[in-house]
Amino acid sequence: APLFKGVRELVLRKCKADKQGQIRAIFEKQPFGELERLVTQKLLDVVKRVAKEELESENWLRRVARLSKRTYEEMRVALLEFLDTDVLDVSIENCVTFLDPLIESWDIDLATFGVEIVLNRRVAQGHPKRFEFVEKGPEAAFHEEPGLKEFLQDATLSGDATKEEIEFLRKLRFGGKRPTPLYYYRELQSLRDPLHFRPPRAE
Template structure:
């Protein structure tokens, strides 16, 4: 039994409907409908309080809905990573470029056009998302902050809570224009990148964000195989035959030497996707 079946069973048992669920979880009835009809994947349990609220309403054991959601998400993830990633929506790319510092915009735009969904476009978009996601997670429990953000995005509070769930589940491969309008647009004022070092600076909206800017630098570091500096996510990637089973020694060596200066650590899925990028001929030029 999946999460949708269990919820619908309990609704029937207690004589409740989708509106009761929406009110209990502080989300829209439309979102509940899409969740129950499997048009939307269940949100990650660690990023939302929706399962606790629905569980209490439906008198379910603590963690029951979250556990089912976790199983369902892992199943969906295995199906998703077998498909090649699609490029960004045009509206997403347009917003990313619009936020680029004016003096750099033409140069960056030319690279985006020459290398659609290439290294630079993915790097910038992912970092913009990382910064905004970290901010949203930090402020998520502050109802007043969400209401301010809702006003900035012309949404109701419940619509904003739904948008948060969808945005936190998105990544650079599936972010939608709606998420950009709801989060990237109001929270990010501008960004700039040094194309020689890939040093990236992101300026945030001071009226909403507690910090004014974030800066990222990417450093290549040589380490020996089996070093204690090896990323835990990389070790997990190697242990999972589904993700790394067909990687060549050269590809593994490349992935092993990727290093990250900021505090966020890459997951096994990150290495899988980098492996796919390595194999994509569109991402490389002939000598």
């Protein structure tokens, strides 16, 4: 089911000004398409997260109630109903009550589908929320080096190697060269040598 037109208009109004025209064209060409669902879902997720964190805060509810022109009691009921809402049944009322006052703006990188959401600091603390939705292709088929296989089979070389150390050795790439079992043994010793690593910086 497509989103209510009023919901779409609010989502578009909150979009960064220099992208509004482009995003509107996409929304109208593909009503409730992938992009519109993605953005609306992320806005809902962020606002719900804030609402859950503030659920027991009377002061917060009263602030949002004032912004939404509701009473505290009405806001309390509306909040519980809103937390049960999903992207398919979000209403204009939900938007006016929660999305409008809590969301300052949002932006999207159409190349990566990275979404940035800026919250209204008067009613939602915290930094802008960023979400990345980069589709990654299937990873190249893993090829285990023969030298690594021999190293792992030789208990005198690899007998005390931990799972994490073996995983590190598996990820090494050599651009066509073929390392020997002895190479992996020396790499393991090098990995364990504290002289090869600087201590972590104090924050």
